[in-house]
Amino acid sequence: MTAMPDENPLLIVNNLKKYYPVKGGLITHTVAQVKAVDGVSFFIHKGETLGLVGESGCGKSTIGRQIVALERPTSGQILFNGETISGKGSRVLRPVRTQLQMVFQDSYSSLNPRKRVFDILAQPLLYHKIVPRTEIDAEVERLLDLVGLPKSSGQRFPHEFSGGQRQRICIAKALSLRPSLIVCDEPVSALDVSIQAQILNLLRDLQKELQLTYLFVGHGLGAVNYISDRIAVMYLGKIVEIAEAKELFAHPAHPYTQALCAAVPNPDPDDRSKQFVLSGEVEIPTVKAGERSKNIGCRFCARCPLAKPSCRETEPELLPVFSGSSHFAACPFTASEEKPEGEKE
Amino acid sequence: MANLLQIKNLKVVFGGEDGETDRLSNVSFSVKKGEFLSIVGESGCGKSVTSLAVMGLLPANGMVTDGEILFEGKNLLKQSEKELDALRGNEIAMIFQDALTSLNPVFTIGNQLVESIRAHTPLRKAEARSRAISLLERVGLPQPESVMRKYPFVLSGGMRQRVMIALALSCNPKLLIADEPTTALDVTIQAQIMQLLRELQAEFSMSVILITHDIGLVAQMADRVIVMYAGQVVEQAEVHDLFYHPAHPYTKMLLETVPSTKDTSQRVLSSIPGVVPEDYPSIKGCRFADRCPYAKKECADPQSLIAVSETHDARCLLCGLNTQKEAGDSDA
Numbered sequence: 001m002t003a004m005p006d007e008n009p010l011l012i013v014n015n016l017k018k019y020y021p022v023k024g025g026l027i028t029h030t031v032a033q034v035k036a037v038d039g040v041s042f043f044i045h046k047g048e049t050l051g052l053v054g055e056s057g058c059g060k061s062t063i064g065r066q067i068v069a070l071e072r073p074t075s076g077q078i079l080f081n082g083e084t085i086s087g088k089g090s091r092v093l094r095p096v097r098t099q100l101q102m103v104f105q106d107s108y109s110s111l112n113p114r115k116r117v118f119d120i121l122a123q124p125l126l127y128h129k130i131v132p133r134t135e136i137d138a139e140v141e142r143l144l145d146l147v148g149l150p151k152s153s154g155q156r157f158p159h160e161f162s163g164g165q166r167q168r169i170c171i172a173k174a175l176s177l178r179p180s181l182i183v184c185d186e187p188v189s190a191l192d193v194s195i196q197a198q199i200l201n202l203l204r205d206l207q208k209e210l211q212l213t214y215l216f217v218g219h220g221l222g223a224v225n226y227i228s229d230r231i232a233v234m235y236l237g238k239i240v241e242i243a244e245a246k247e248l249f250a251h252p253a254h255p256y257t258q259a260l261c262a263a264v265p266n267p268d269p270d271d272r273s274k275q276f277v278l279s280g281e282v283e284i285p286t287v288k289a290g291e292r293s294k295n296i297g298c299r300f301c302a303r304c305p306l307a308k309p310s311c312r313e314t315e316p317e318l319l320p321v322f323s324g325s326s327h328f329a330a331c332p333f334t335a336s337e338e339k340p341e342g343e344k345e
Numbered sequence: 346m347a348n349l350l351q352i353k354n355l356k357v358v359f360g361g362e363d364g365e366t367d368r369l370s371n372v373s374f375s376v377k378k379g380e381f382l383s384i385v386g387e388s389g390c391g392k393s394v395t396s397l398a399v400m401g402l403l404p405a406n407g408m409v410t411d412g413e414i415l416f417e418g419k420n421l422l423k424q425s426e427k428e429l430d431a432l433r434g435n436e437i438a439m440i441f442q443d444a445l446t447s448l449n450p451v452f453t454i455g456n457q458l459v460e461s462i463r464a465h466t467p468l469r470k471a472e473a474r475s476r477a478i479s480l481l482e483r484v485g486l487p488q489p490e491s492v493m494r495k496y497p498f499v500l501s502g503g504m505r506q507r508v509m510i511a512l513a514l515s516c517n518p519k520l521l522i523a524d525e526p527t528t529a530l531d532v533t534i535q536a537q538i539m540q541l542l543r544e545l546q547a548e549f550s551m552s553v554i555l556i557t558h559d560i561g562l563v564a565q566m567a568d569r570v571i572v573m574y575a576g577q578v579v580e581q582a583e584v585h586d587l588f589y590h591p592a593h594p595y596t597k598m599l600l601e602t603v604p605s606t607k608d609t610s611q612r613v614l615s616s617i618p619g620v621v622p623e624d625y626p627s628i629k630g631c632r633f634a635d636r637c638p639y640a641k642k643e644c645a646d647p648q649s650l651i652a653v654s655e656t657h658d659a660r661c662l663l664c665g666l667n668t669q670k671e672a673g674d675s676d677a
Contacts, residue, residue: 197615221532263536266605267563269584
């Protein structure tokens with residue numbers, strides 16, 4: 001468990017688990033379980049951005065969806081503003097949902113194609129009674145203005161916009177309920193680089209203006225580095241490393257983070273160092289029904305260049321890289337390392 | 346080095362409900378033997394259309410209306426379908442972004458590999474099979490015999506892309522066109538595939554055209570780079586020149602929009618304002634002018650590629666002015 005923060009964080013996730021059943025057999029029943037998220041704990045302060053990175057299938061989106069209560073956790077708690085929201089019914093959640101919003105990767109499928117942008121933005125405002133009916137027009141205009149779209153966009157349909165503009169509409173939609181936390185699930189991965197930069201800057205500006213808190217899920221390490229204060233690296237349903245963004249890329253401690261950083265192609269043709277290429281592929285852990293979940297040791301050990309026999313026996317805990325550090329890594333061979341130079345900040 | 350592929354003034358038109366639109370205008374470039382060329386650009390800029398035109402795989406409403414595609418001196422546009430069939434697969438091969446839709450879902454990997462090897466070579470079934478197995482082994486698939494019996498959907502994205510590469514290499518092509526081969530893959534798998542491509546290029550002394558929008562990948566892989574914007578080539582240069590001395594404002598700005606993990610400064614990421622104009626074929630002048638901070642009224646005139654140096658061209662009158670100034674021409 002990551003060290004508890006000094007003040008009250010906006011969001012606390014405590015030992016969150018999500019197992020999906022695998023159905024099969026002659027009479028359909030659960031034959032196995034996929035451990036998508038397996039004991040994840042972290043917190044986010046108000047006004048902070050936590051980046052969540054990892055390869056596809058590591059459970060990062062599942063965490064995001066559980067936080068905004070689109071999915072129920074198998075076990076574990078999610079505390080928002082000090083209140084437990086995990087496992088609560090929809091009536092209890094209704095007022096909380098306005099505070100928790102989400103921006104999805106595919107802007108096209110998250111907007112109703114048969115509605116004009118005005119209606120898309122006005123509907124949640126009316127439902128949650130954010131502004132009186134008479135002020136809806138002005139509020140929608142304000143939202144469009146906030147995300148840098150012309151007022152006339154209100155009368156157009158989603159398909160008339162480009163990918164970047166549609167993502168702006170989705171951000172406006174998320175902002176309409178005046179949330180305090182926005183989960184951004186790969187909001188820029190479907191966009192071209194020049195548009196990607198526009199959206200990242202928009203998210204950053206909005207954060208400053210409206211004191212928003214973000215959980216930024218992504219696999220583009222460059223983009224995540226740009227927007228995040230802290231970054232958590234996930235591998236197969238577990239957080240393997242969590243640290244300040246600058247610190248994480250300067251001194252990656254976990255072998256997986258090191259491999260991930262090395263795999264990002266560096267936009268400098270003169271730096272074509274023989275990069276270390278991680279072999280093997282991700283294998284999502286499943287547990288057969290009736291079988292007791294056995295201790296699988298470190299999930300990364302099959303691909304890890306530093307793996308030792310002991311890695312297969314005990315699952316490493318997330319521990320500070322050196323005592324008192326806010327840099328945590330789940331690898332016993334880096335945690336014992338001495339404090340790197342130039343660390344004091 | 347001799348040119349393996351040369352494209353001259355290629356123009357591709359797509360027919361639609363409201364008439365025909367130009368998707369490519371005046372695209373010219375060449376690929377030398379053994380060269381690793383990269384084409385970069387944003388979606389819709391025409392990079393995939395260029396490669397499909399080379400393969401003769403344009404959709405039914407697409408048509409090459411002008412220009413030449415010379416492969417070893419032969420104009421591909423003048424070849425019959427039969428002659429093209431002899432080239433495609435044998436001499437020029439292509440791998441696509443989405444390996445799952447490129448493989449037939451109802452046949453095993455072995456089935457598809459053997460079929461394609463037998464279509465292109467006189468090998469008998471058993472020989473083709475052992476060649477298929479050795480190819481799968483070469484692209485780094487563990488237990489190739491068991492992969493032969495598997496169906497595409499069973500394999501992971503990275504493994505499927507390896508199968509695609511094996512399929513493309515089955516006849517030792519001289520030119521491999523890779524259209525965003527790793528866009529759908531995770532970075533660690535991308536690094537594996539790129540390492541494989543680089544090894545194979547050296548081993549088979551192939552020319553490779555890598556189509557991508559990942560600037561980092563270009564820097565790591567390419568010898569030479571073509572930058573496309575709105576259906577035109579806007580800049581071409583050796584990779585070092587392009588990254589250190591970009592001449593076209595679009596290239597300059599594109600390079601600055603890339604967020605990097607190496608970047609620890611709290612700089613604000615620069616972005617290119619606006620979007621690619623949808624009606625770009627109708628723009629007579631520079632197609633980037635309305636997003637360009639250096640635009641002048643002369644930019645409304647048609648622009649041609651101007652030589653910045655012997656190996657470096659850019660479609661911008663500003664770089665023309667600079668070189669003229671250096672040459673002591675006071676007209677600028």
